[in-house]
Amino acid sequence: MTLFDWHKPLWQRLLADPEKLPHALLLAGPEGLGKLAFAQALAARLLCEQAPVESDGVACGHCTACIWLASGNHPDLRLIQPEEADESDEAGGDASLQAAPRKPGQGQIRVDQIRALEDFVFVGSHRHGKRVALISPAELMNPAGANCLLKILEEPPAGVYFILVSSHWRRLLPTVLSRCRSIHFGRPDQAAAERWLAGQGVSAAAELLQLAGGAPLIAAAWAEQGRLDAYRKVIATLAEKPVDPVAMAAKWATLLKTDQEFALPQLVEAVQKWVFDLGLMKIAGACRYHEAWRSQLEKLAATASGSGLMACYNDLLRIRAVARHPLNTQLFLEDMAARYLRALTTGRS
Ligand SMILES: [Zn+2]
Known part of the structure; x- marks a missing residue:
């Protein structure tokens, strides 16, 4: 035991x-x-x-x-x-x-x-x-x-x-x-959780632990599934200079096809956490899941709209419920990308 x-x-x-x-x-x-x-x-x-x-x-x-x-x-x-x-x-x-x-x-x-x-x-x-x-x-x-x-x-x-x-x-x-x-039960002290993960042979423990919201067993499961790599790829698409939704959706579709462990619900969750951190960065200059990408978050948050990010986050909560059974995966991805990019750009003018 x-x-x-x-x-x-x-x-x-x-x-x-x-x-x-x-x-x-x-x-x-x-x-x-x-x-x-x-x-x-x-x-x-x-x-x-x-x-x-x-x-x-x-x-x-x-x-x-x-x-x-x-x-x-x-x-x-x-x-x-x-x-x-x-x-x-x-x-x-x-x-x-x-x-x-x-x-x-x-x-x-x-x-x-x-x-x-x-x-x-x-x-x-x-x-x-x-x-x-x-x-x-x-x-x-x-x-x-x-x-x-x-x-x-x-x-x-x-x-x-x-x-x-x-x-x-x-x-x-x-x-x-x-x-x-x-x-x-509260989330464990970060140092204790990182020590345990390191003892399990998990590399990049701090980064994984943060992405997993401080839950060590989730971080360990993700390490075993090799999910950090997929997360990094998704974040790379979100952190780059805004492109058009079709191109962004195409990158996500490729990722879903090549990584069997990373399905649509995981993708929506990754986008949702990123948008959460963008909102937090905008309001409070802080982030919860993506300390390793702080500079990219700061840059994007500077020009994004606070209310747009909030609306996007709420949209993602809603669409996460149907992510297991989308009628059309490509349309689903394009719609998600469009909502994200709109939140990023509506703050400009
Ligand atoms: Zn006994």
Whole structure:
């Protein structure tokens, strides 16, 4: 079980008195910080049969319970996650642009998955009393599932712990939220995150971490997919002297064709982050994602229109929702390029 360095202070606070751990916890915070790993480490600590009672240590890793956990077979742990998407949805390149519509219930945590927890929590434990149900991402419970969970949380059986993990916790039912103790995860200290990335063999850690909004696990995943190169190419198209939208769209189309890992939703996200930073540069002389391109941002922001950038950012938020299924990819790219270039040029005169 991994306990990341940046989680240790939180872990120590939470486990200062393990016997007083609340029976329903919500681990909330942005994606890519390792909340699920924290939840799994906590579940392991609760189920471990050799963990000292009054200690903030982690699971021992070698008792029977820990060995069962490592093999994914502990009878007193339930991990509830959404049904897997079909493999066809995961295909890269053009196929992912035309992905089939989801089947009903796919990508959700269904009510029967939560209902199955009733047997789990109300029937006794297999080992020494504690049982853990881990629900991730909790916001994907459908309404019937959330209501079913609520009923269980209203009268929690002794020795049962619910750990909900969510990056979008505001979507949870308020009644579910009110029954959980919320633990908020913030982005880790930059130096700690960079140190961890370097330890994972990630080069250009600082640049990747910034592009990933400070989320180390996202930065690590991008490094593994070689996504930094694609990002740099997109930024190069955005940072150069404004050209015409058709030429800009053609460059993006080439990039999408040559890099299977970099699909349209990623492109829209990259453009969106760039426009966000242009707006921030315009208003406050700062940037959040692109420190390495500060001079280009400054130059473009100087002549761009603040309200134009704001409008473009809002447009991108909207079109990001349809980026998985555009009717016509080329038109989509040209439209996005036109909106961007308009925001850059409307400030001039
Ligand atoms: Zn153990």
